[in-house]
Amino acid sequence: MENKRYLNQELIILNRRDIVKVAIVMGSISDKEIGDKVVDILEKFQIEIELRVISAHRTPYKAIEFAEKAEENGIEVIIALAGKAAHLAGVLAGITTLPVIGVPIKSSTMDGMDSLLSTVQMPKGVPVATVAINGGENAGLLAVQILSLKYPELKEKLKDYKKEMALNVDKMDEEV
Numbered sequence: 001m002e003n004k005r006y007l008n009q010e011l012i013i014l015n016r017r018d019i020v021k022v023a024i025v026m027g028s029i030s031d032k033e034i035g036d037k038v039v040d041i042l043e044k045f046q047i048e049i050e051l052r053v054i055s056a057h058r059t060p061y062k063a064i065e066f067a068e069k070a071e072e073n074g075i076e077v078i079i080a081l082a083g084k085a086a087h088l089a090g091v092l093a094g095i096t097t098l099p100v101i102g103v104p105i106k107s108s109t110m111d112g113m114d115s116l117l118s119t120v121q122m123p124k125g126v127p128v129a130t131v132a133i134n135g136g137e138n139a140g141l142l143a144v145q146i147l148s149l150k151y152p153e154l155k156e157k158l159k160d161y162k163k164e165m166a167l168n169v170d171k172m173d174e175e176v
Contacts, residue, residue: 021047021048021049021050021073021074021075021076022042022047022048022049022050022075022076022077022078022079022143022147023049023050023051023052023066023070023075023077023078023079024038024039024042024049024050024051024052024079024081025052025053025054025066025078025079025080025081025088025092026051026052026053026054026080026081026082027053027054027055027056027080027081027082027083027086027088027105028053028055028082028083029053030083030105031081031082031083031105034081034103034105034134034136035051035081035136036136037136037137037140038079038081038103038136038137038139038140039051039140040137040140041136041137041139041140041141041144042140042143042144044161045144045154045157045158045161047143047144047147050073050075052066054066054088055088056082056085056087056088056090056091056092057085057087060091063088063091063092064091064095066092067091067092067094067095067096068095068096070092070096070098071096071097071098075098076098076099076147076150077098077099077100077101077143077146077147078092078096078098078099078100078101079100079101079103079139079140079143080092080100080101080102080103080128081102081103081105081136081139082102082103082104082105082115082118082119083104083105083106083107083112083115084107084109084114084115084118085114085115085118086102086104086105086114086115086116086118086119087118088102089101089102089103089119089128089130090102090118090119090122090126090128093122093126093127093128094126099129099143099146100127100128100129101128101129101130101131101139101142101143102119102120102128102129102130102131103119103130103131103134103135103136103139104116104118104119104120104130104132104133104134104135105133105134106133106134111133112133112134113133115133116130116133129142141158141161144157144158145158
């Protein structure tokens with residue numbers, strides 16, 4: 001099966017076996033460095049990725065259309081990365097019933113606290129699971145954990161991943 005990844009209006013096709021589909025939506029191309037960390041985690045678990053740049057403020061109608069059609073397009077979890085006002089995750093969560101994970105991005109002001117508060121302070125009825133500022137890896141892992149409830153093979157891969165992390169810590173302990 002082919003995985004189509006969209007970025008800057010370019011189509012990149014990756015050939016590999018896909019399990020499920022997660023959308024990674026960045027508010028700006030400047031979020032790509034953190035977006036790449038999400039991609040790395042999801043690819044490690046062989047999860048199909050749709051990567052987009054959609055702004056809650058500069059392309060609001062595109063954000064609405066994306067959220068409205070996400071489920072019918074096979075998306076199962078949305079990860080939204082945004083800095084400064086960081087309304088992207090909240091806008092998407094306000095439209096879709098899919099799980100939305102917000103990744104606040106450290107911007108030039110307030111060391112990312114503005115982004116964190118904009119992402120985490122959602123009104124009642126519109127939840128956004130929020131990870132740490134620039135926490136791309138944890139956003140990817142949280143998506144895998146959510147999907148593992150439906151896909152048992154992911155649960156096994158997560159167990160192996162945690163064992164690998166523990167082994168790495170043991171190696172570091174031996175080196176000290």
